Amino acid sequence: MGLRKKVSLAVVKRLPRYYRYLSDLLKVDITRISSKELSMRMGITASQIRQDLNCFGGFGQQGYGYNVEYLYKEIGSILGLNNNYQAVIIGAGNMGQALANYENFEKRGFKIAGIFDVDPELIGTRIKGIEVTHMDKLEEFMQKTKIDIGILCVPYEQTPAVAERLARLGIKGLWNFSPMDLKLPYDVIIENVHLSDSLMVLGYKLNEYKEMKKNKKEQKT
Amino acid sequence: MGLRKKVSLAVVKRLPRYYRYLSDLLKVDITRISSKELSMRMGITASQIRQDLNCFGGFGQQGYGYNVEYLYKEIGSILGLNNNYQAVIIGAGNMGQALANYENFEKRGFKIAGIFDVDPELIGTRIKGIEVTHMDKLEEFMQKTKIDIGILCVPYEQTPAVAERLARLGIKGLWNFSPMDLKLPYDVIIENVHLSDSLMVLGYKLNEYKEMKKNKKEQKT
Numbered sequence: 001m002g003l004r005k006k007v008s009l010a011v012v013k014r015l016p017r018y019y020r021y022l023s024d025l026l027k028v029d030i031t032r033i034s035s036k037e038l039s040m041r042m043g044i045t046a047s048q049i050r051q052d053l054n055c056f057g058g059f060g061q062q063g064y065g066y067n068v069e070y071l072y073k074e075i076g077s078i079l080g081l082n083n084n085y086q087a088v089i090i091g092a093g094n095m096g097q098a099l100a101n102y103e104n105f106e107k108r109g110f111k112i113a114g115i116f117d118v119d120p121e122l123i124g125t126r127i128k129g130i131e132v133t134h135m136d137k138l139e140e141f142m143q144k145t146k147i148d149i150g151i152l153c154v155p156y157e158q159t160p161a162v163a164e165r166l167a168r169l170g171i172k173g174l175w176n177f178s179p180m181d182l183k184l185p186y187d188v189i190i191e192n193v194h195l196s197d198s199l200m201v202l203g204y205k206l207n208e209y210k211e212m213k214k215n216k217k218e219q220k221t
Numbered sequence: 222m223g224l225r226k227k228v229s230l231a232v233v234k235r236l237p238r239y240y241r242y243l244s245d246l247l248k249v250d251i252t253r254i255s256s257k258e259l260s261m262r263m264g265i266t267a268s269q270i271r272q273d274l275n276c277f278g279g280f281g282q283q284g285y286g287y288n289v290e291y292l293y294k295e296i297g298s299i300l301g302l303n304n305n306y307q308a309v310i311i312g313a314g315n316m317g318q319a320l321a322n323y324e325n326f327e328k329r330g331f332k333i334a335g336i337f338d339v340d341p342e343l344i345g346t347r348i349k350g351i352e353v354t355h356m357d358k359l360e361e362f363m364q365k366t367k368i369d370i371g372i373l374c375v376p377y378e379q380t381p382a383v384a385e386r387l388a389r390l391g392i393k394g395l396w397n398f399s400p401m402d403l404k405l406p407y408d409v410i411i412e413n414v415h416l417s418d419s420l421m422v423l424g425y426k427l428n429e430y431k432e433m434k435k436n437k438k439e440q441k442t
Contacts, residue, residue, distance in 0.1 A: 012422060012425050012426075013418075013422055015421070015422075015425070016415065016417065016418035016421040016422065017402075017415070017418060019421065020400065020401075020402075020415075020418070042402075043402075043404075078425070079421050079424055079425045079428070080424045080425055080427060080428025080429075081421065081424060083424065083427070083428060085424060085427065093319070093322075094315050094316075094318040094319035094322060095315075095316075095319040097315040097319075098314070098315035098316040098318075098319050099416075101314075101315060102416065102417070104400050104416075104417045105417060105420060108417055108420065108421060108424075109424070110420055110424070148427065149423065149427075172427055172430075173423050173424075173426070173427045175419070175420060175423055179241065179325050180241075181238075181241075181263075181264075183264075189423065189426045189427055189430060191419055191420070191422060191423035191426070193416065193419050194237065194238070194241075195320070195323065195325075195414070196237065196323070196325045196326060196329055197234075197237035197238065197241070198237075198396070198412055198414050199326060199329065199331055199396060199412070200236070200237040200240065200300050200302065200329060201233060201234055201236075201237065201412060202370065202394050202396055202410065202412035203300055203301045203302060203304065203306060203329075203330070203331070204233050204236070204299070204300045204301055205233075205394070205410045205412070206301060206304070206306065206369065206370075206393055206394045206410055207300070207301025207304060208301075209393075209410060210301075
């Protein structure tokens with residue numbers, strides 16, 4: 001790892017997508033693929049693919065293409081997927097439950113080690129075999145178990161306080177589902193998920209498409 | 222709208238973020254803001270802000286800054302948030318329920334008009350006042366109600382078939398939560414949400430940070 005050059009965030013953000021496509025190829029026993037073919041499947045240019053994968057020293061071979069399994073494993077290692085990160089989910093409502101039940105996370109090397117809430121009706125219930133524990137026991141739990149990531153599924157107003165509490169307990173990364181750009185005066189890496197941003201982008205595209213159609217119609221008449 | 226120039230997708234993707242920050246400013250009665258101040262809050266450069274907002278003819282005034290409410294409304298209109306889009310959720314599991322309960326969507330002009338599933342235990346239950354209906358009645362429902370957007374929260378394997386069914390029923394946009402890049406041979410706008418991609422980016426950043434710390438330590442010794 002030490003020899004790898006610093007990769008731009010734009011490239012990093014595309015890596016999971018490569019990883020997904022390579023995983024799908026492996027599932028159907030495709031062992032090698034040209035940048036051209038991968039480009040057609042992914043809907044990005046072959047030169048973009050070559051450029052992206054070059055950032056890591058490149059794994060392609062002229063006239064042979066990419067070795068799918070090798071590339072899959074390399075990207076996985078670049079993404080740090082073999083680090084076996086352990087996570088806690090804070091908030092066992094629908095979103096927390098949905099995430100706990102999401103099989104892909106464990107496949108990608110992220111293990112849910114605990115789920116916490118304050119709702120008496122949820123405490124003691126089990127999600128995928130993990131007991132929902134009261135927030136009062138968070139400190140005790142985190143002293144006993146090595147936890148890297150906190151997944152925040154608590155209501156908007158409570159998010160900053162819960163995030164700070166986790167930061168003080170030594171959490172390294174936070175995956176935040178509240179519709180806010182969480183910022184903390186701590187040494188914590190934060191990844192914000194903004195679901196309504198994505199819905200708004202869909203709204204924009206629908207709007208743009210409607211306008212385009214209207215303009216075309218007007219031009220015809 | 223007709224006079225607006227075509228905006229790059231990169232800018233469009235940043236608009237919801239501006240919209241969120243402006244909404245927060247309005248909540249605390251801030252009525253005008255300079256690009257510099259907005260830049261500090263949002264953690265992007267002032268020149269980026271001016272450049273982005275210039276795409277829409279610019280709303281700033283030298284020495285005065287931006288009128289927050291005006292900008293908020295304009296961005297909302299550019300995003301098409303006053304179109305009152307109606308959506309159906311397909312799949313009333315945890316993710317579907319979490320989305321149905323997400324207050325922000327309705328605030329942004331997206332209304333959930335129906336929720337569908339095939340699970341007998343879920344049919345007839347109500348989520349936020351909306352009855353979960355059997356998928357058998359989807360066609361009938363969509364003939365009676367104008368639906369723009371389908372929100373896909375069904376298992377991976379079923380996603381393409383459900384998406385195609387909605388496309389044939391005339392849906393305009395699909396918001397897909399299955400971990401696949403959905404493609405359809407129809408005139409439908411698709412926005413894929415890839416939750417595990419975002420988690421993998423967090424994993425990468427954690428990994429990078431760990432390496433950085435290790436290298437620093439090695440340099441010291």
